[in-house]
Amino acid sequence: MQQPLAGYRVIDLGQIYNGPYCSLLMAFLGAEVIKVEPLQGETVRHRDPVSLMPHPYIMLNSNKKSVTLNLKHPQGKALLRELVVQGDVVLENFAVGVMERLGFGYEALKAINPKIIYASSSGYGRGGPYAHYSAMDLTVQAVAGVMAITGFPENPPVKAGPAVSDFIAGIHLYAAIVTALLRRERTGEGCMVEVAMHDAIYPSLASNLGAYYDKGTVVPRTANRHGGLAIAPYNTYPTSDGWMAIFCAAESHWPLLCAVMERPELRDDPRFATNTLRARHMAEVDALVGAWTRQFTRAALTDLLTKAGMPCGPVLTLDEVADDPNLKHRQMIVELDHPAKGRVKVVGCPLKFFTTDGALTIDVLPAPSVGQHSEEVYTSLLGHTSAELERWHSEGVI
């Protein structure tokens, strides 16, 4: 099976997580991704100022080519124009206004290549009241309400640990680009697509917004309980070696759980007969379940509850996640030998494709060093000479 994005070329100005996650998926699925980095390398590289290869860079830049380019130098701008001529997609996640100041707003890009797809992502999007806020995952989580609804009610608001605003924006950006490519295949026309981190994370508050609209009041932070405090059991419970998430998603799960707990009398207890009643006696329900779970290890409980068909999940620690057998089986944890770092674990492609020929296989190739492909791209693709490259190098262009 040929990779679905084979034949497309992406001029990738992305940095840190949002843009790079988007272009990583494009590269996995067969697009030629030319990552255009400043001469000192992309921002995230500087989290390891010695190697310029911190793990987050290695994890999110597999299968890409790296070229260096000084976008403030006239000759650098000329080279970017040549790349845009050869490209299908230009993507970036600079602050709003940066591309225009560099002379590469959508009007300028379209004048260079009318069929180009220009993809732009920022914290709050263009034109709105927050357009010029400087945005990072932390600050978008604050403004978008993620913090307000995360954590224990007696403690201050807390962010979601993963960079959810960055990554959910990155995959929305991928979605917008591929939609635009599909439109171009059908109409012949390029266009501009835009994704704001703020917009992309907002729909995921549906449970909490729903409870607010339906009740007219804000439910306080509920820790690991249901966001609307409307379901029980729904929590994490103590075990002998950590925590276990258990969730009665349907009425049928309560009798099932009572049977696994060997407490058949609870099933018929009038306090617990329906979910509505259990939610009213949430503290008692949680205490009962927790008193039972603490006798077991997470693994024993997972086994017991899964065999019974109960929705549950052990709270895994980060080192357990880094070695997770399911993620390995799914090729989401991929080990490879990286020239700069040795044996490393990187992320695989979460979009899986199957045809009559079988599954699409993806070879994961090491993230490039700064400018590793400058010579290849500037000579083979753009037709320049080694003498020009040497001069540009000495002039701080590449």
Place this chain on the structure above:
Amino acid sequence: MQQPLAGYRVIDLGQIYNGPYCSLLMAFLGAEVIKVEPLQGETVRHRDPVSLMPHPYIMLNSNKKSVTLNLKHPQGKALLRELVVQGDVVLENFAVGVMERLGFGYEALKAINPKIIYASSSGYGRGGPYAHYSAMDLTVQAVAGVMAITGFPENPPVKAGPAVSDFIAGIHLYAAIVTALLRRERTGEGCMVEVAMHDAIYPSLASNLGAYYDKGTVVPRTANRHGGLAIAPYNTYPTSDGWMAIFCAAESHWPLLCAVMERPELRDDPRFATNTLRARHMAEVDALVGAWTRQFTRAALTDLLTKAGMPCGPVLTLDEVADDPNLKHRQMIVELDHPAKGRVKVVGCPLKFFTTDGALTIDVLPAPSVGQHSEEVYTSLLGHTSAELERWHSEGVI
């Protein structure tokens, strides 16, 4: 500008958040989405057993058609086969194995319509060691490590408040489907695509996994501090009316912040000269910044810091988010009159498109009642008679 997915028809078996968010975006962008619901309505409707229209349903099912169908009835199966013949995409987020047991695995769907795109999403994907775990957003957050890295170090692990596993899977599913449609436009071939919630959320742990791989030890939960405890200031700070996220993303931000704080002497304090040094004195840095921020309101601080170019964001409460001016400007909060609920706020489309004709405009239409479009779809699209529909209704087929 014509909507980019105009002309595609989606047979949508999605439920709750993951599948429905995916098909919501397809409907916004012009696909005809036929939502196939059980006779009693989709699972999430039962969060409001009276109206069958809880807000989360209303928020995520705009612009779709609803038909009822009993997939366990032979005549129900026959009608689904007829829909598949007319469809471009079949999507579902049932537990692994449900579609096969219903007789609608990919092989069966392909035999009905060789060009069909079959899109499947589940908690942990097919074939791996967790494939048969019953999965919900809560339990996937537990297993995927989201909980382990969220919260205060002195407290137990806690989930991210939003349903991040569900929604990030839903947008990955959209991404996979549109990629498959693009491939079909280019090759004429259908295929199957698959997304696991577990796979989709995993890359967003890049900062935390990176710190773990680079240091070889797990950094404890860091609340609102940097996941690797490597950046300062990076935290939420108290104000007179809530919390404020502030983040020195670059070295240049510290002198800027010292100037805004009117504490020029801190700029040259040897304890704070570089980010590395500030991270070493994190408690002192946080105390200094927090002592300053508590004199202001969030709004005054936002104004002061944003004007200075400092990355920051007020921690907004859920009711503030529900009324956010930027989300309204971006048409992410859309108000409409819903026949069942009156004036409601629903979500708009986070994928924005612009051509020379201007921005793509999307009319947001109310989520349907259970089976609102059964008659239209079964007569106009599939060519059945009203007499057949009456019989199937009385027989519990539709």
